[in-house]
Amino acid sequence: MAKCEICNKKVTTGHRISINRSQVSRRANRTWKPNVKKVKIIENGTVKSINICTRCLRSNKVTRAI
Numbered sequence: 195m196a197k198c199e200i201c202n203k204k205v206t207t208g209h210r211i212s213i214n215r216s217q218v219s220r221r222a223n224r225t226w227k228p229n230v231k232k233v234k235i236i237e238n239g240t241v242k243s244i245n246i247c248t249r250c251l252r253s254n255k256v257t258r259a260i
Contacts, residue, residue: 196230196232196245197228197230197245198228198230198245198246198247198250199244199245199246200244200246200247200250200255200256201247201249201250201255203228203230203247203249204228205225205226205227205228206225206226207223207224207225207226208223208224208225208226209221209222209223209224210222210223210224228247229247229248229249230245230246230247230248231245231246231247231248231251232244232245233245233246233251233256233258234258234259235256235257235258235259236257236258236259237256241259244256
């Protein structure tokens with residue numbers, strides 16, 4: 195799976211917990227995936243294509259190539 199090349203955000207894993215009973219007895223594995231896009235950026239005057247999460251894209255950590 196792709197990860198952000200700026201902040202290294204990647205897939206995290208954990209448990210989905212069923213709360214039907216008073217005890218936490220049922221757990222199911224699940225994954226949380228980051229919102230990663232493939233974007234062309236300008237770096238040192240050259241155009242590169244990298245994977246970047248939308249949080250880094252919104253906070254202007256890179257300059258996009260048009």
